[in-house]
Amino acid sequence: MIDQFLKSGSNQRRDDFGGSIENRARFLLEVVQAVTSAVGPGKVGIRLSPVTPANDAFDPDPQPLFDYVVRELAAFGLAYIHVIEGATGGPRELPERPFDYTGLRRAYRAAAGKGAWMVNNGLDKNLAQQVLADGADLVAFGRPFIGNPDLVERLRKGKPLVESDRGTWYGGGAKGYTDYPALKNT
Numbered sequence: 640m641i642d643q644f645l646k647s648g649s650n651q652r653r654d655d656f657g658g659s660i661e662n663r664a665r666f667l668l669e670v671v672q673a674v675t676s677a678v679g680p681g682k683v684g685i686r687l688s689p690v691t692p693a694n695d696a697f698d699p700d701p702q703p704l705f706d707y708v709v710r711e712l713a714a715f716g717l718a719y720i721h722v723i724e725g726a727t728g729g730p731r732e733l734p735e736r737p738f739d740y741t742g743l744r745r746a747y748r749a750a751a752g753k754g755a756w757m758v759n760n761g762l763d764k765n766l767a768q769q770v771l772a773d774g775a776d777l778v779a780f781g782r783p784f785i786g787n788p789d790l791v792e793r794l795r796k797g798k799p800l801v802e803s804d805r806g807t808w809y810g811g812g813a814k815g816y817t818d819y820p821a822l823k824n825t
């Protein structure tokens with residue numbers, strides 16, 4: 640819902656929550672204000688997806704929008720900001736929609752001083768190490784954790800990874816979803 644407010648492809652409002660970047664970001668910032676007031680900013684993280692075109696929530700000009708968003712978020716002292724690089728579950732680069740993730744991180748750090756920066760999307764061990772060397776603080780893995788409940792141990796030991804079966808994703812049951820064995824059981 641926050642993403643739908645942020646992006647002009649989905650936000651068709653004509654009130655204080657639509658139109659300008661400041662207006663489209665208002666809902667996000669009010670939510671963050673409310674949640675951080677209730678539980679403390681150190682317990683709140685946010686995930687941003689500048690170019691994922693999910694559910695028509697796309698923006699033709701995401702750079703100034705998300706640069707503004709992270710500069711505004713900098714004031715809260717959040718636990719982390721998590722950025723999906725590219726289209727979630729898809730390509731990390733979208734030639735038709737280039738985005739400067741390093742610039743985004745710098746904009747945040749310049750405003751926040753500090754603050755954990757997490758990235759994900761299509762990472763393997765090498766790419767994750769590269770992303771960390773380039774300046775991210777944390778990496779996140781999604782799909783690899785489905786087939787490999789002991790993913791961290793496998794990465795640490797250089798063990799092969801199991802490819803999970805897409806046919807059982809979103810299935811609502813354990814089969815092929817949370818029942819892949821750990822290494823010691825294989």
Ligand SMILES: Cc1cc2nc3c(=O)[nH]c(=O)nc-3n(C[C@H](O)[C@H](O)[C@H](O)COP(=O)(O)O)c2cc1C
Nearest residue numbers: 723727728759760761762779780781782783808809
């Ligand atoms: C089965 C499945 C369920 C997912 N559910 C969500 C979700 O509820 N919300 C969300 O923002 N992303 C969801 N994602 C996307 C992942 O969080 C992640 O962004 C994506 O898989 C890319 O990261 P990866 O290459 O490490 O898997 C889901 C992905 C998978 C495979």
